[in-house]
Amino acid sequence: MSKQASTGTRAGRPTLYNLDRDGTLIRTILDKVTSPPNLAPTELAKLLRQHPLPGGQILPKSHLLRAYRQLCARDGTPVNAEVMRRLRVKPTRTASGVAPVSVLTKPYPCPGACIFCPGVDGMPKSYLPDEPGAMRAASYSFDPYGQTAGRVAVMSELGHQVDKVELFILGGSWSCYPEDYQEWFVRRCLDALNGSDAATLEEAQQLNQTASHRNVGLVVETRPDLVTTEEVRRLRWLGVTKVQMGVQSLDDRILALNRRGHTVADTRRAMRLLRLAGFKTVLHWMPNLLGATPDTDRADFGRLWSDPALRPDELKIYPTALLPATELVEHWQRGDYHPYDEETLVSLIATCKTLIPPYCRVNRLMRDIPAPNIVAGVKRSNLRQIVQARMAEDGLACRCIRCREVRGSAVDVDALHLDRVGYSTDATEEVFLSAATPDDKLAGFVRLSLPHAAPPLAELAGCAVVRELHVYGYALGLGTRQPGAAQHAGLGTRLLHLAQRTARQRGYGRIAVIAATGTRLYYRKRGFRAGELYMSRPA
Ligand code: SF4
Ligand SMILES: [Zn+2]
Structure with missing residues (x-):
């Protein structure tokens, strides 16, 4: 069957199936998807080949996903998170627990002159026009709102949870861009996650704390010589x-x-x-x-x-x-x-x-x-x-x-053991506390810095600092629990307590955390209070 012959549509995009005609076939496939305990991706592909559409066409996974959502809406039944997980397209994309969204800044000169770096008109320095991420960005004219909203929509459509988003701002060297452009760029990314337009960056950050797509990490790329205390x-x-x-x-x-x-x-x-x-x-x-x-x-x-x-x-x-x-x-x-x-x-x-x-x-x-x-x-x-x-x-x-990383594997939280790796840097003692499964897979970790030098920002004076807290497992809906999944099973809280105890034992009276906008509520519930740039609490 050609795309022209398709009859169903979702978000204006054609589907290969017709729910009225193919509903029974699709329900048969879905029954099989939901019955075995763990349908491997290869088994699902086999299943789809065994049940072609009337014209002989194999139903792509993304279309089965759409059909499932439409059938749920038609039957008035809720969408089942486990079925969605099994139907998810490219499941490894959110296997680290958060949905990564990459956006590119506009083409802009870089002061660097690296001999290996391509410079192509219309592209940020070092990017090529046929790199997938660059092509996507160019199709939105490098607009931060369009790129973010577009990516979130595609990932949702492919069955991913996108309530926790790690934003990667790529492109030339971030620190070279004008300050008002930087501020506007971040605000518009947050606006897209918030689904509403804020007047200021602070307002966008405030809104994101309770938004349905929360920003749990914000990443930029720059050059070592551009990193100063002010930066x-x-x-x-x-x-x-x-x-x-x-x-x-x-x-x-x-x-x-x-x-x-x-x-x-x-x-x-x-x-x-x-x-x-x-x-x-x-x-x-x-x-x-x-x-x-x-x-x-x-x-x-x-x-x-x-x-x-x-x-x-x-x-x-x-x-x-x-x-x-x-x-x-x-x-x-x-x-x-x-x-x-x-x-x-x-x-x-x-x-x-x-x-x-x-x-x-x-x-x-x-x-x-x-x-x-x-x-x-x-x-x-x-x-x-x-x-x-x-x-x-x-x-x-x-x-x-x-x-x-445990990635998609089930985790028995009670069977986890804790590991502690300590190492020194020129300015800190670092403690990497992790929780591992009996077969030595990582279910989560916390990075704790115990500084022995003055911090560049006075707010951190005398504080131990949690630089990262990460719990693995498939990205779950905010506040949901799924048996066997590492996230939301209290593992983050346990790791955080352990970090606090370590800080206390090492003589630090306060513990601070570099909290992304969308994780502030999480830390507030655990006793941290917002300062100017960090959150902290007594250790
Ligand atoms: S600093 Fe980066 S973007 Fe600039 S010229 Fe060197 S490699 Fe290219
Ligand atoms: Zn490795």
């Missing part, structure tokens, strides 16, 4: 909770060769400021830059952990991609730059992954660059899987957070 204050005022920084290398010779325009000292200073201000940190690291070899890269990666001033919470490994119209291509043409071959890159990353401590999460192993843009070098988009297969073959393991 840190401003980021917090905007509601930012996590900062991504491209540091790329920890070797001043390599940074200079690639014209990064900052030094390792800038990175160390920025990390200290951000950590003392309670932010979560994500570093981007690039192997295979000009002047690097697999051996120097291995040593460079080791510095991320051996240098107490670094030790990031999260990491993105972006192997250098050779992109058109960059200075790096000229080096390659002259023969003084060579992209690593696949074997070299896979074995380098596999070795690097064994060095990652359990308090760090590796978010990505490759940027989402469509292969036709890559002039030479590894073009695989599934590098993570290839590296994982290699590590399994060689008996190596990655202990990072991402590799240990």
Whole structure:
């Protein structure tokens, strides 16, 4: 059946089925979806193939989801959260417990002159027009409201819970954009989550505390040399909770060769400021830059952990991609730059992954660059899987957070055991308290900073700081409980109590938290009170 022949519509988009004609078939499929205890994605695909529409067409999962909602509305029955979970399209997207929504800022000049960075007209610096996220943003003319509202609508339609949203503001270096643009951008993202327009940023933040799409994390990306005390204050005022920084290398010779325009000292200073201000940190690291070899890269990666001033919470490994119209291509043409071959890159990353401590999460192993843009070098988009297969073959393991998250598995909260990993930085003692299942999967964790240096923001003086509290499991509806799911089973409260006790035992009279706008009520219920930029309570 062609799309033209479809008869049902939802939100103006055509459906392949006709509820009057195909209702019985769809109910048969749904009965089977709901009966086995745990229908695997492959079983659902098989089921859909076994029950084609009259014209022979296989019903896509997204259409089955729509049909289910329509049948519920027709029957006057509530939508069942468990059925929705089983029908969810791309379930891993919310497997970390929150719905990630990425938005891009408008094209704007960046003061950097990095030799590997593409600059394409009409795109924020470093983005390519055919990258999926960039294409989406351009289709909304980089409007923050349209991008946020559009993403929330699509994710809801695909069966995801989007009541807890982590907003990723991407694009050029955030700190370079004009201040009024930054303020407007964040306000309009919140307006889209709130479903109403606020006159000021503060009003939008206030409204979001009780909105149906709450902002539980706000992430921006910037350069180490742009992180100052004033910038840190401003980021917090905007509601930012996590900062991504491209540091790329920890070797001043390599940074200079690639014209990064900052030094390792800038990175160390920025990390200290951000950590003392309670932010979560994500570093981007690039192997295979000009002047690097697999051996120097291995040593460079080791510095991320051996240098107490670094030790990031999260990491993105972006192997250098050779992109058109960059200075790096000229080096390659002259023969003084060579992209690593696949074997070299896979074995380098596999070795690097064994060095990652359990308090760090590796978010990505490759940027989402469509292969036709890559002039030479590894073009695989599934590098993570290839590296994982290699590590399994060689008996190596990655202990990072991402590799240990429970994701969709059921969690018996009573069977969890607590782990404590402590490590020092140049300005704090860090305590990473986690709850793990009997098979060592992570159900949740809290990051507690115990500073021994003066914080950049006076409000935090004398405070231990909860920099992150995360409970895994599928994102559940606010206030709902689902047997076996880690979220809302009191695990967050238990971890928070543990952090408080640790702070108290270590002599801190107060404990503060860097609370995203949409988590303020959660912390208020647990005795925290709002200050100027943080929430805190007696430890
Ligand atoms: S700082 Fe980032 S955006 Fe700016 S030129 Fe360098 S890589 Fe590109
Ligand atoms: Zn890992």
